[in-house]
Each structure stands twice: as C-alpha cells, then as structure tokens.
Amino acid sequence: MNFKNQIDFLRELQKNNNKEWMDANRKRYKEIRDDFIAWLDRMNVQLAEIDDGYYDTPGKKGINRINNNLMFHPNKPIYKDHFGAGLDKRPNTGDFYIEIGIERCMYAGGLWRPDPRRLRSIREAIDYNGEELEKILNKKSFQRTFGGLWEDVKLSNAPKGFSNDHPYIHLLRNKTFAVAKEFPTEEIFAMDFEQKVISVYQEMLPFRRYLNEAVTV
Template identity: 75%
Template sequence: MEPFKVYQLPKDFHNLVNFLKELQKNNNKDWMDTHRKWYKEVRNDFIEWLDRMNDQLATIDDDYYDTPGKKGINRINNNLMFHPHKPVYKDHFGAGLDKRPGTGDFYVEIGIERSLFAGGLWRPDPKTLRSLRDAIDYDGEKLKKIIDKPSFKKTFGGLYEDEKLVKAPKGFSNDHPHIDLLRNKTFAVAVAFSTKEVLQDDFDKKLIRVYREMLPFRRYLSNALTV
C-alpha cells in the first residue's frame, strides 16, 4: 500500500457552501438556469475532490471498487415524481464512493445544515434483507464483534436507528441470540459533521479515518450478499 497522502480541501468548498445557501433561498429552476455557470463550477470542484478521495481510498483498501467522481456523484434535483412536496433542489451535494454493484457504498454528503459520511444498506429489498439475515443467523457474532468495538461505537454510536420489526422475521425465533439484529430493516451507520468542520483543512483526514472504521462493517455486509 502507498503511504497516506494529505489532500487539501479545494478552496472552493467555501464556494460550494455559499452556492447551496443561495440555492435554498431561491429554490427554483429560473434561478438555477440563471446561475448555471456557478453550479457547474462548484459541481466540478466537488467531482475533482471526489476523484482525489477515490484515488486515496484505493491505496488503503485492496478490494476498493474504483468510482470516479462523475460516476459517484448524485443528481442535485429531488425526485418530485415520488416526493412532490420536496423542494426542486437538494440542500447538499452527495456521492457514493467504493460503489460496487449490488452492495452498499461509502456515501459522502456535503450540505448546509449538516454533512455526513455513511455506509451500509438503507431498507434493502426483501431478497437482499433475507441474505443479510441468513448471514447473521450463520455468523452474527462476527457482526456483533464489529459493531461492539469501542472505536466503532465512539465513531458511529451504533447502527443507524430506523424502523424495526416488532417480532422475529419469518423463519427465525424470538429467542434467537441475535434477534435484535435480525429485526432491523436497515443496516447502516453514519457520522455527521458541522459546516465549520467541513471547511477545516483536516476534513479529508476525517474521511479516511471514518472509511477505515466503517470498512469491516461494510465488508461483512458485502460478504453476506456475494458469498
């Protein structure tokens, strides 16, 4: 593995945050069309930063799935077909890195109110969820060891809190040793950062630290879906 490289955040991360603030004051297509040049500028800066992070993560993870910024970045438009009451545009730029098909990626979000790193699987489809539960039934103690690690708890506080089944899922007993895990509908973790933290020079180091801490958890999920 190559030695760790320190990348400075692009100076235009400040520009990105300022753009998002103005966009939320003027969340409509007319404003976006008028400021399209500004949008492309901050979007390109974000993609450039993602490319550098993509290269860096590949040096610390032998199984990393190459995900250039243009491939990982999400649309800034909200999907109004399914969420008609949402604003036209999001209040953040988001992207997935290490985006191997069929598994959970490493999600990066830079926003106004909050920014976060997250990973895992958010309410996966029934087939995927069954695969995860079968894996937990087989060797759930491995997952417990990962999420009970002190540094993992300090970083993420535990698994992301979401809806859970009241009783054991079909095919499993209520006295299963890992019933608390089996009842989950979401298997993900996340850590949030303030805008002030995002604009500090060591933000890239924080991304690397969180990625390393999350890696065993994400590998367990990937193995459950691919083995």
Template identity: 65%
Template sequence: MNFAQLYDFLEELQQNNSKEWMDAHRKRYHQIRDDYIKWLDMINQRLLQIDSDYYDTPGKKAINRINNNLLYHPNKPIYKDHFGAGLDQRSKQGDFYIHLGVSESFVAGGYWKPGTKILTSIREAIDYNGEEFLEIINKKSFKNTFGNLIETEDKLTNAPKGFSQDHRFIDLLRHKTFAVEHRLNKKEVIDQGFDEKVIALYKEMLPFRRYLNQAVTV
C-alpha cells in the first residue's frame, strides 16, 4: 500500500472539497480505496492468526464511507479528510480503529461514548474488579503507548447514579468514554515498518479491549 499517495489524495481533496472535483478524480479515488481495502484484508488476516477471539472483518466491511453525513451535519464538508476503518468489528463491541487523515492519524480502540446499557455494564465491571482494569491501563508499556484514557467533555464531575462519591474507583467511574489512542505522524505511516507497528499496537491494546468486551457481554 502506497500511503504517500493516500495522503496526497486526501490533501488535494480537502483543497477541492466538491462533488465536481471528486467526479473528475473518481478513478484515482477508487484505486487508492481498493489498495487500502487490500491492505486492511492483509492486516485482518494477520490479526486472525494472533487473536483466537478476533472477529473476521474483511476490508470492505471495515472501511468507512468517505462522505460526511450531511443530513445530521449540514455544515460539514461533503467529504471527510481521512480514511477510517474498524477491524475486529463484532456487533455491539468496541472495534480496533485505524484513522489516517490530513489533520490527524491515529490507532484507537475501546468504547467511544457508548449507550447507557453498555456504559452501565462497564461501570459494573469496574465496581466488581477495578483492580484488574487499573493493572492493565497502568502497565508501563501500555502507558508509554497510549497514555491515559481519552478525556471527553462529558466526563462526570460527580459520581454516576448508583455509586458513592468516595468509591475507590470513582475517577474511572466518572468516564463516559472508555477508549485509548496512539497518535501517528505521516512519516510513521509511510514508513515500511507501519504494518508491524499496527500489529504491535493491536497486541498492546488487546488486554484493555478484552476486559471491556467481557464487561459488555457477560
């Protein structure tokens, strides 16, 4: 996969974000998209061999649409500034997300602003066995790779309903998003070692995602 071509296309698209420009360059878009899908297929196959619980997610299923949803966000540009894809995409579980874009590139995973039912399940798991979760996210290699949980503007300032303010895991319980990310720069993505970096990130994130997925399914 020539990621330099992918970035060049996205940069030009953002300078000419219109249906007319896309129509004139649609053959080029499909070539890059098809190459990206083939790359996702390769990563998907490798992850199938690594993780016995991995959910087979072919590239065509993993890749997101490049069109923005203008019905709900009419002020957004017609086209996104990135290619996004979610692997290990089991229904109602957090996927392994790859985001390659003009303004930012990153690999992430977990649950981004989940619904009430899923959020309650995660909080109940932390209430029951928060020690294991803390051990996972405080592991040195995990911390060095992902830092802390992603902080969102809707994080609670008080205890969530059903939990006391002095709960020993109160800081975790206040979160409404349980996800982490590893930021990437363009040079890292274009580098020949990017495939191995993605695999390494998946492995490092796996205990974190397994904990959350088990919380949701049990």
C-alpha cells in the first residue's frame, strides 16, 4: 500500500473539495481506493489468522464511502479528509474500524449509540456480569491503549429497570460503548505499521467480543 499517494490525494482533495475537482481526478481516486482495498484484503487475511471468530470482511465490503452524508450533516464539506473501513464486520455488531487521514489516524471499535434493543441487551449483560467488562476496561494495557470508554452522552440517572445503587451504575448510564485510539499519520509509513494494527486489534478483541455476544445472544 502506497500510503503517501493516499495522503497526498487527501490533502489535494481538501484544498479542492468540490465535485468538479473529484470528477477530473476520478481515475486517480479509483486507483488509490483500489490500492486501499487491496491492503484491507491483506489485513482481512491476517486478522482471520489470529481470531477464530473473525467474520470475513473483504476490502470492498469494509471500506466506507468518501462522501460525507450531507442529508444529516449539511454543513460538512462534500468529501471526507480520510479513508475509513470496518473489518470483522459481522452484521448488527461492532466492527474493528481503522481510519487513515491527514489530520489524524484512528483505530476504534464497539457500538456508537446503539438502538434501544441492543442498548438494553448490553445493559442486561452488564447487570448479569459487569465484573467481566470492568476487568477488560481496567486492564493496564487496555488503559494505555484506549484510556477507557469513549466519552459520550450519559443518563443522569439509572436507566429504567435498574437502581442508582447498582454496583455498575457508572457503566449502565452510558449510551455509547466504544473505544478509540488516535495516532499520528506518520505511523502509517513505519515498517511495523501492520503489526501495530494487529496488536491494537488483539487488545480490543475481548471488549468487542463482550459487546457482540451481548447483542447477538
């Protein structure tokens, strides 16, 4: 994967964030996108080798569109400043997300503001065995990598059906169950970048397994 070509393209795109420029550079965009898909295919194979429960996710299925959704975000530019993709992307569960951008790069995973049914399932799992999730979140290497759950909207009181003195009320009040790690763009040019991707995937895996089991059982 020629990440330099990818970053150079993104920088030019942000200076010319309009359909006319993209149309004139469509062939170049497709070549870079295809290169990224091929890299995702390689990571798909490598991650499947270390995770028996991995859900096969070819690059074409994992990659996100580069267009922003202007229906919901009308004030955003037409095109994103990054390429993003999800791997281990089993339907209706939390995938392993990787983002390559000019301002930042990021690993992320879990469930961002899940629908009421899945949110209820996660809370029931915490009620049944919150100790396991707490152990995952408090692991030193997990803390060093992600720093804990992604900070997002929380309930001010206990959710319906749970008491405020629940031992895991600090987890039950969350509406988002996700983690993320940002890293400098320069890291993608390092010889050991793919190994770092694998290491972060492995560190995140118990957390994602906990959530995905909760929403699929």
